[in-house]
Amino acid sequence: MADERYDYIVIGSGSAGGVVATRLTEDPHVTVLLLEAGPADDDDMIHVPLGFSTLFKTRWDWNYETTPQKHLAGRRAYWPRMKALGGCSSMNAMIYIRGNHADYDEWRDAYGATGWGFEDVLPYFKKAEDNTRLGDPFHGRGGPLHVEDRTYDHELSTAFIEAGVSAGLKRNDDFNGAEQEGIGPYQVTCKKGRRWSVADGYIHPAAGRPNLTVRTEAFVTRIVLEGTRAVGVAYTRDGRSHVARADAEVVLSGGAINSPQLLMLSGIGPGAHLRSLGIDVVVESSGVGQNLQDHPVSGILTYTKDTTDVAEMLGLGNLVKWKATGKGPLSSNVAETGAFFSSRDDLDLPDLQLHVAPTGFYDNGMHEPVRRALTTAVTLVNVQSKGHVKLRSTDPTWHPEIDPGYFDDRADLDAIISGYRTALAILREGPIAKYVDEPWLPASAEPTDDEIVETIGALGQTLYHPVATCAMGTIEGSVVGPDLKVHGVEGLRVADASVMPRVPRGNTNAPTIMIGEKCADLIKENR
Numbered sequence: 001m002a003d004e005r006y007d008y009i010v011i012g013s014g015s016a017g018g019v020v021a022t023r024l025t026e027d028p029h030v031t032v033l034l035l036e037a038g039p040a041d042d043d044d045m046i047h048v049p050l051g052f053s054t055l056f057k058t059r060w061d062w063n064y065e066t067t068p069q070k071h072l073a074g075r076r077a078y079w080p081r082m083k084a085l086g087g088c089s090s091m092n093a094m095i096y097i098r099g100n101h102a103d104y105d106e107w108r109d110a111y112g113a114t115g116w117g118f119e120d121v122l123p124y125f126k127k128a129e130d131n132t133r134l135g136d137p138f139h140g141r142g143g144p145l146h147v148e149d150r151t152y153d154h155e156l157s158t159a160f161i162e163a164g165v166s167a168g169l170k171r172n173d174d175f176n177g178a179e180q181e182g183i184g185p186y187q188v189t190c191k192k193g194r195r196w197s198v199a200d201g202y203i204h205p206a207a208g209r210p211n212l213t214v215r216t217e218a219f220v221t222r223i224v225l226e227g228t229r230a231v232g233v234a235y236t237r238d239g240r241s242h243v244a245r246a247d248a249e250v251v252l253s254g255g256a257i258n259s260p261q262l263l264m265l266s267g268i269g270p271g272a273h274l275r276s277l278g279i280d281v282v283v284e285s286s287g288v289g290q291n292l293q294d295h296p297v298s299g300i301l302t303y304t305k306d307t308t309d310v311a312e313m314l315g316l317g318n319l320v321k322w323k324a325t326g327k328g329p330l331s332s333n334v335a336e337t338g339a340f341f342s343s344r345d346d347l348d349l350p351d352l353q354l355h356v357a358p359t360g361f362y363d364n365g366m367h368e369p370v371r372r373a374l375t376t377a378v379t380l381v382n383v384q385s386k387g388h389v390k391l392r393s394t395d396p397t398w399h400p401e402i403d404p405g406y407f408d409d410r411a412d413l414d415a416i417i418s419g420y421r422t423a424l425a426i427l428r429e430g431p432i433a434k435y436v437d438e439p440w441l442p443a444s445a446e447p448t449d450d451e452i453v454e455t456i457g458a459l460g461q462t463l464y465h466p467v468a469t470c471a472m473g474t475i476e477g478s479v480v481g482p483d484l485k486v487h488g489v490e491g492l493r494v495a496d497a498s499v500m501p502r503v504p505r506g507n508t509n510a511p512t513i514m515i516g517e518k519c520a521d522l523i524k525e526n527r
Helices: 017-024 049-055 101-111 118-128 155-166 198-206 255-265 271-276 316-325 410-427 449-459 509-526
Strands: 005-011 032-035 064-068 076-079 129-131 145-149 182-185 212-215 219-226 229-237 240-252 290-292 296-304 337-341 352-357 373-380 387-390 401-403 436-441 492-494
Touching: 005 017, 005 229, 017 032, 017 198, 017 212, 017 509, 032 240, 101 118, 118 129, 118 509, 145 198, 155 182, 155 337, 155 352, 155 373, 155 410, 219 240, 219 255, 240 255, 240 509, 255 387, 296 410, 296 449, 352 410, 373 410, 410 449, 436 449, 492 509
Parallel strands: 005 032, 005 240, 032 212, 064 401, 129 145, 240 492
Antiparallel strands: 064 076, 182 337, 219 229, 229 240, 290 387, 296 373, 296 436, 337 352, 352 373, 387 401
């Protein structure tokens, strides 16, 4: 196997990598090796929408932790990341959100990411999409990625939308349309009530192509360089070491943690940091691992009455119903309802998002509820704080140091406190208030700012959206250009969430799939 050769090698089968490999092999004359560190996506809980958090801290999870976070009461934040075909699209909450139109124009204008403005990327969102309800001008039909309205709505989700409208938010049935602001139900990446991941939409339908080789449980340890050209990859599989060569290009799609880690292990990154670990610097690139951004989230937990809790519905009867029909509570994605709004009246764009779940979902759902509850999760989507990913060892199996710097910029804390105020006001409105029994956290229905900050310290966590550690652009510190080619390296591109120069205002799965679609076309144009 040391002599195997392909035109392209794609590292990582996640939301971008799976797309790149599938699109490249549409040309029967192009050979692609797709390497995935995890196994095939063959666990029932991958496909049951309600069951995604049962995969956390199992063999399916990279199981990352951050450094202690000052503003999370000194806690380390747990960061689940999927280790299987489809990457995090096989373990996320399936919410289909693209971000604000202005996010992509900012990539273009502020970071020099030419060709990545909203009008440039919209065709790629549409190309990927098969939306069961929505169409032109903003949505696609017939693409590999199924997007639908959920087949199940909990009464608390419906009531929260009505309460939000009563509180002054406008109803929005398409957060990805002309306007993002408002409150409404989330569309999901599901097909008839079942998760529809990149593995389902792209990889599995292409698996029979003779020019696509998919290797699972193949752990890439470094990119093989000859001078400053990437010529292949080294990886381990079945306890043995292998080398595969790429005659055209290597595409790194490991995500915002693994991609910078692998670049640095291969000698591409901040020189002083690499030299401190004894790594020979092949290409000095100061931005590798820097600029880390994530959406922090913290919840309002409220005990409920005269209703149900979706967590109590993971029973055999509902499983049988879901398997037969794709309907019932197991088709809930937990965070069924959401909203986008601004923390201040002088803002032109929303900086806050709500994720509303008809259960007590906190600490990544690691605690089984003992009492029926509602979670109103306040999420900051215009983030000022930045952190980093750094190596802790030259051993590729060691987890890197991850520091997102949550709330290090005081503006982030002020904004999320404002978000709490809006969410608390919605909870006092009649349609949802009739289901509210009593506060849980914060312990008061009208908490002080200090009590909100204390709650953030206790409940604050990731919304699973790390980006920007291999940022795209032409400004100082950019790691890849608008063509996604790594600056200073030939034959190597990065295509995943790490290339986003700034985190968009919303969930990042759809934008990452878009990046995969656009990367495949950039490569085709270069052939």
